[in-house]
Amino acid sequence: MRACVHRIVLLLLLLTSLSAAAEAPIALVLHGGTGGKRAELTAEREKDARATLERALKTGYALLRKGRSSLDAVEAAIMVLEDARVFNAGRGSVLNADGAVEMDASIMDGATRQAGAVGSVKTVRNPIRLARLVMTKTPHVFLISDGAEALARQHGLRFESPEWFITPAQQMRLQQAKEKHGTVGAVALDKNGHLAAGTSTGGLVNKLHGRIGDSPIIGAGTYAEDGVCAVSCTGQGEFFIRNVVAYDVAARMKHGNSDLVTATCALIHNQLPAQGGRGGLIALDAQGNISAPFNTESMFRAWITADGKAHVAIFEP
Ligand code: ASP
Numbered sequence: 001m002r003a004c005v006h007r008i009v010l011l012l013l014l015l016t017s018l019s020a021a022a023e024a025p026i027a028l029v030l031h032g033g034t035g036g037k038r039a040e041l042t043a044e045r046e047k048d049a050r051a052t053l054e055r056a057l058k059t060g061y062a063l064l065r066k067g068r069s070s071l072d073a074v075e076a077a078i079m080v081l082e083d084a085r086v087f088n089a090g091r092g093s094v095l096n097a098d099g100a101v102e103m104d105a106s107i108m109d110g111a112t113r114q115a116g117a118v119g120s121v122k123t124v125r126n127p128i129r130l131a132r133l134v135m136t137k138t139p140h141v142f143l144i145s146d147g148a149e150a151l152a153r154q155h156g157l158r159f160e161s162p163e164w165f166i167t168p169a170q171q172m173r174l175q176q177a178k179e180k181h182g183t184v185g186a187v188a189l190d191k192n193g194h195l196a197a198g199t200s201t202g203g204l205v206n207k208l209h210g211r212i213g214d215s216p217i218i219g220a221g222t223y224a225e226d227g228v229c230a231v232s233c234t235g236q237g238e239f240f241i242r243n244v245v246a247y248d249v250a251a252r253m254k255h256g257n258s259d260l261v262t263a264t265c266a267l268i269h270n271q272l273p274a275q276g277g278r279g280g281l282i283a284l285d286a287q288g289n290i291s292a293p294f295n296t297e298s299m300f301r302a303w304i305t306a307d308g309k310a311h312v313a314i315f316e317p
Contacts, residue, residue: 023191023306024191024192024193025189025287025288025305025306026061026064026065026188026189026190026191026288026305026306027064027188027189027284027288027290027303027304027305027306028057028060028061028064028073028074028077028186028187028188028189028303028304029186029187029188029282029283029284029290029292029301029302029303029304030053030056030057030060030077030081030184030185030186030282030301030302030303031183031184031185031186031232031234031280031281031282031292031299031300031301031302032049032052032053032081032086032087032182032183032184032300032301032302033087033088033182033183033184033201033234033299033300034234034235034278034279034280034294034296034298034299034300035049035182035296035297035298035299035300035314036297036298037297037298038297038298038315041298041314045086046314048084048086049086049087049300049314050312050314052080052081052084052086052087053081053300053301053302053312054302054310054312055080056077056078056080056081056186056302057077057302057303057304057310057312058310059076059077059080060073060074060076060077060186060188061073061304061308061310063076064188064190064191065308067190067191068190069190069192069194069196070110070188070189070190070194070195070196070230071107071109071132071188071194071196073186073188073190073196074107074128074186074187074188074196074197074198075107075128075129075132075198077186077188078105078126078128078184078185078186078198078199078200079126079128079129081184081186081200082125082126082127082128082184082200083125083126085167085169086182087182087183087184087300088182088183088184088201088202088203089103089105089127089182089183089184089200089201089202090103090125090126090127090165090200091125091160091164091165091167092165092167092169092170092182092202093165093170093201093202093203094170094173094174094182094202094203094204094205094206094207095166095170095171095173095174095202095205095206096203096205096206096207096208096209096211097206097207097208097209098209099171099174100122100162100209101122101162101165101166101202102119102120102121102122102202102203102207102209102210102211103118103120103121103122103124103127103165103200103201103202103203104117104118104119104120104121104127104200104201104202104203104212104213104215104216105117105118105121105127105128105130105131105198105199105200105201105215105216106118106131106142106198106199106215106216106217106218106221106222107128107131107132107135107196107197107198107222108196108197108198108218108222108223108224108230109135109194109196109224110194110195110196110197110224110225110226110228110230111194111195111196111226113224113225114135114136115135115141115218115222116131116132116133116134116135116136116138116141116142117131117134117141117142117143117216117217117218117222118130118131118134118142118143118144118148118216119142119143119144119145119148119212119216120144120145120148120210120212121144121145121148121149121152122145122149122162122165123149123159123160123161123162123165124148124149124152124157124158124159125157125158125159125160126157126158127200128198128200129157130148130151130152130157131198131200131216133151133152133155133157134148134151137151137155138151141218142216142217142218144212165202170202170205173205174205174206182300183199183200183201183202183215183234184199184200184201185197185198185199185200185215185221185222185232185233185234185282186198186232186282187224187230187231187232187282187283187284188230188284189230189284189286189288193226193227193286194226195224195225195226195228195229195230195284195286196224196230197222197223197224197230197231197232197246198222198232199215199216199221199222199232199233199234200215201213201215201234203215203237204236204237213237213238213240213241214233214237214238214240214241214245214246215233215234215237217241218246218247219244219246219247220233220237220240220241220244220245220246220247221233221234221237221240221241221245221246222246223246223247223249223250225250225254226286227286228250228253228254228285228286229249229250229253229260229263229283229284229285229286230283230284231245231246231249231250231264231281231282231283232246232281232282232283233245233246233279233280233281234279234280234281234299235272235277235278235279235280235294235296236277236278236279239272239275239276239277239278239279240272240277240279242275243267243271243272243275243277245267245272245281246281248263248267249263249264249267249281249283252266252267253285259285259289260283260284260285260289260290260291261289261291264281264283264291264293265291265293267281268280268281268293268294268295269293269295272295273295277295278295278296279294279295279296280292280293280294280295280296280299281293281294282301282303288305288306290303290305297315298314298315299314300314301313301314
């Protein structure tokens with residue numbers, strides 16, 4: 001009898017692993033920007049950042065589990081991060097030199113290579129949603145400022161007053177004109193093998209009014225292409241624009257036969273630092289492999305793959 005039970009258990013285990021093996025991989029990776037030095041991170045901010053990343057991860061992953069698209073997962077996860085004050089996107093965005101918030105965001109569908117982006121929006125609560133609307137509801141890729149906000153109004157998106165986005169922590173940072181990152185991003189692979197990427201940010205603290213960084217620029221801060229990779233970048237945007245980083249990861253893979261880790265590390269650990277560029281990125285390939293290199297002291301990041309186990313990390317292991 002015991003041997004029989006044993007055999008049934010073995011058979012069940014075999015069947016479970018066979019069905020798991022047959023299941024298409026799903027994955028979701030997030031970043032909350034390259035952060036500052038370990039000594040400057042308060043216990044309170046660390047706790048808040050970790051909990052928020054976990055919440056965003058669970059929100060996006062639940063959608064992937066239900067069979068929803070990688071685009072839906074990317075958008076939903078980024079909305080959670082935008083609504084939290086702890087990251088430099090949506091509420092809690094950094095202030096420009098005039099003390100105002102100007103937000104940028106973009107999203108890209110690897111299946112169709114459609115993309116949408118917004119720049120310099122000031123009162124739209126979730127710029128990532130607006131970026132998706134630009135993609136799906138207009139023939140354009142990139143809308144800025146008042147034009148972008150008009151589209152948001154047309155589609156009933158939520159608005160907040162300019163003051164709502166401003167947190168005391170960011171007012172203090174502007175006064176100190178300290179480097180502040182904390183942009184957010186997400187890349188996802190759904191069960192149909194589709195990749196998507198999105199990025200949302202308040203940009204760089206003390207930036208000139210009207211400055212746009214890499215985050216809303218397709219190919220620089222965000223890129224997704226089915227069968228290749230999905231990438232979301234964070235760091236000093238000017239370097240990511242000049243090096244067309246997100247697309248260069250894909251180009252190295254497509255044309256140079258590079259694997260994901262080699263391609264991303266060449267950019268983040270060699271090419272960018274050689275020019276003085278600081279930052280990092282998160283990336284996923286078509287098989288669900290993950291890479292998240294950074295050349296700063298820290299990068300807030302979180303990932304979850306088919307086993308459903310959530311991981312959050314900030315510094316090098
Ligand atoms: N890359 C963003 C920008 O330059 C900032 C960041 O990632 O922290 O606007």
